[in-house]
Amino acid sequence: MREYLTEALVLDKYHSNENDLTVDFYTKELGRLKAKITSGQKITSKLSPHLEPLTFSLVRLVEKKGFVVADVLTENYLPHFRGYPTHFAKALKLLSALKELIYSEHADPKLWFWLKNSLKKREITFGQLLKILGYDPKLAQCHACRSKFIKHFFVKDQTFFCRQCGFKIPQNTLLLDL
Helix, strand or coil, rough: EEEEEEEEEEEEEEEEECCCCCEEEEEEEEEEEEEEEEECCCCCCHHHHHCCCEEEEEEHHHCCCCCCEEEEEEEEECCHHHHHHHHHHHHHHHHHHHHHHCCCCCHHHHHHHHHHHHHHHHHCCHHHHHHHEEEEEEEECCCCCCCCCCCECCCCCEEEEEEHCCCCCCCCCCCCEE
C-alpha cells in the first residue's frame, strides 16, 4: 500500500456503483489517473464537494488495487470561469480534450504548469496545448485538402483541418479551434 500527496486538476467525476464515485484527475507528480471515492455519492460525503470538474485540489491518494481518495482539500475552484459561459465552455472543452489526448500515469511538468497558469489567467490557447503535447500546428497540414492554413484540430482522429474542411465535420464532435 502506497500513499501519495499531490496537486490535481479534476477532469471529470462519474458514478461507479451505488454509492461510490470515480474521479478522473491530472496530477502534478503522477499524471492522469482515475481514483475511487468510497461512498462519494452519499449526501454526507465530505470529499465529493472538493472534487468538482475544473477544480484544483490537494489530494491524498492511497494505492491498493487502484487509487482511492483518502483526503482532499480544494486549492482553487476557479470562480472566474463560473460566471462567464463562453470561458466556462472553453475550459470544459479543454478538460474533454485532455481526457482524450493524455495517457494514464504519465506526468508532464510542462503541461502541468501550462494548465495551472492558463486556467488561472483564463487564457486557454489550444494551439499551445497541442504544441506541448507534440502536435505542433505550425508543422501540420489539412488532412483533407493538404492546405497549410490550419484552423481546427479533430481530437478523435488527432488530425488537423483548414477552415473550409473543418466546417464539414459534425458539430457534436470535439473540435479545437486554433
